[in-house]
Amino acid sequence: MAEAVDILFINPGDRKQIYQGLGDEFSAIEPPVFAGLFATYVRGKGLSAAIYDAPAFGVSAEEVARVATEEYKPKLIVIVVYGFQPSASTQNMTAAGAIATAIREYGTDAAVMMTGTHIASLPKRTMEEEAIDFACDQEGPATILKTFQALKAGETDFSNIPSLWWRDGNKIVPPKSAEPLLQDIDREMPGIAWDLLPMDRYRAHNWHAFEHIHNRSPYAAIHTSLGCPYKCSFCCINAPFGRSSYRMWEPETVIKELDFLAETYGVVNVKFVDEMFVLNKRHVMGLCNLLKSRDYKVNIWAYARVDSVQDEFLDAMKAAGVDWVCLGIESASTHVRDGAHKIYGNDDIIDVVRRIQGAGINIIGNYIFGLPDDTMERMKATFDLALELNCEFANFYSAMAYPGSPLYAEAMKQGREMPPTWKDYSQHGYECTPLANDFCSSADILGFRDKAFDTYYTHQPYLDLVQRKFGTDVVDHIGRMRAIPLRRKLLETRSAA
Numbered sequence: 001m002a003e004a005v006d007i008l009f010i011n012p013g014d015r016k017q018i019y020q021g022l023g024d025e026f027s028a029i030e031p032p033v034f035a036g037l038f039a040t041y042v043r044g045k046g047l048s049a050a051i052y053d054a055p056a057f058g059v060s061a062e063e064v065a066r067v068a069t070e071e072y073k074p075k076l077i078v079i080v081v082y083g084f085q086p087s088a089s090t091q092n093m094t095a096a097g098a099i100a101t102a103i104r105e106y107g108t109d110a111a112v113m114m115t116g117t118h119i120a121s122l123p124k125r126t127m128e129e130e131a132i133d134f135a136c137d138q139e140g141p142a143t144i145l146k147t148f149q150a151l152k153a154g155e156t157d158f159s160n161i162p163s164l165w166w167r168d169g170n171k172i173v174p175p176k177s178a179e180p181l182l183q184d185i186d187r188e189m190p191g192i193a194w195d196l197l198p199m200d201r202y203r204a205h206n207w208h209a210f211e212h213i214h215n216r217s218p219y220a221a222i223h224t225s226l227g228c229p230y231k232c233s234f235c236c237i238n239a240p241f242g243r244s245s246y247r248m249w250e251p252e253t254v255i256k257e258l259d260f261l262a263e264t265y266g267v268v269n270v271k272f273v274d275e276m277f278v279l280n281k282r283h284v285m286g287l288c289n290l291l292k293s294r295d296y297k298v299n300i301w302a303y304a305r306v307d308s309v310q311d312e313f314l315d316a317m318k319a320a321g322v323d324w325v326c327l328g329i330e331s332a333s334t335h336v337r338d339g340a341h342k343i344y345g346n347d348d349i350i351d352v353v354r355r356i357q358g359a360g361i362n363i364i365g366n367y368i369f370g371l372p373d374d375t376m377e378r379m380k381a382t383f384d385l386a387l388e389l390n391c392e393f394a395n396f397y398s399a400m401a402y403p404g405s406p407l408y409a410e411a412m413k414q415g416r417e418m419p420p421t422w423k424d425y426s427q428h429g430y431e432c433t434p435l436a437n438d439f440c441s442s443a444d445i446l447g448f449r450d451k452a453f454d455t456y457y458t459h460q461p462y463l464d465l466v467q468r469k470f471g472t473d474v475v476d477h478i479g480r481m482r483a484i485p486l487r488r489k490l491l492e493t494r495s496a497a
Contacts (some may be wrong), residue, residue: 236404
């Protein structure tokens, strides 16, 4: 029986709902990094905290409610709704809402708050739709702390807490002001509260461990920076921060966390969650130089943009253990990329990919089908580019108007049909509903995406590359992955018609 805590952070999610059959073996099981950071923050202020990771344990909303109420007995429950790729918060709202409802039905004196990218994007709607007392429309940690302090003091008026939406009877009350972003993150949130997490349950993405496919655990994901200075139309990453921003932990702070993970848990596979790690020279080179001096080995993957990769980074990154870079290629159409605020040519993309691979670093190429102005012809050109690049792995996405993104605001303004429920924002879900555009229906885009996935992972030049670099076990693994059927309601309905 756990001791009563001041604040319980809950990570919501349902792997089966989000990934269908891919969730059993092929998807990652990632630690909830923001819940871990927030727990560190409130502990630093003298409070006790716990984290309950629902998808890691694979439990129902009802079981989460039981554990929260009977075992932790918190004064404040915070459901932290983030995704494990930057725009994936919304798809977890269905599970988050079910947990909030189950907690209410179970019966507890604890107040319930939601925070995260989706909530920051749609705070009023979240308050209207969910069985919660509070919603945070900004970063979170300071607002969480002040809300707990007010509850502990017995206050019933929360008007003066920045960035907090709350209920006054049947009335939803918006905040009077916004909570400033934390500035001294090295002191306020110096890493994740790893001791509160079930570290034996996490595993790396399958491709992340291609060089040791049977050893995907132990695994950790950490931030070395927060936010992003760019403004891609399809991205909602900056919604919790209120604006485009970029704050970095000092390399010395990050290396202490990596040292701890290696020494305490034997972690080798590490994800840098940052939306944009490969960006700031002092930050990248400083951390890489520290990693090179360590006597443990790591297998890191990190995000980059085509126009953020500098030659001087590459050798340093490889020597530091950055074995994979996730590159936002998005589209082969310059016209489509311009609309997404990514202005560079296909020759630039090919050049950057070859230079990264030439440094011995593997690439996950990210591609999006169905962005505004995309046509079937342009989507085909994007897929042809993917085949030409032949990256070591590829993620194929359908365009989604995620709440908090400029694309969402534009889609709402135009009256575009949106996914009927929040879970339908899941790229791999049964009821996935991409954003239609003037040239392609949702079913057109989803069907193209699924066919592209199947074709890429049966393409002989790709399989030859994998055989040469990673061996037969990985080729077999990819074959099993591709054989997992993804049922799609949109495509079934079209076939039936």
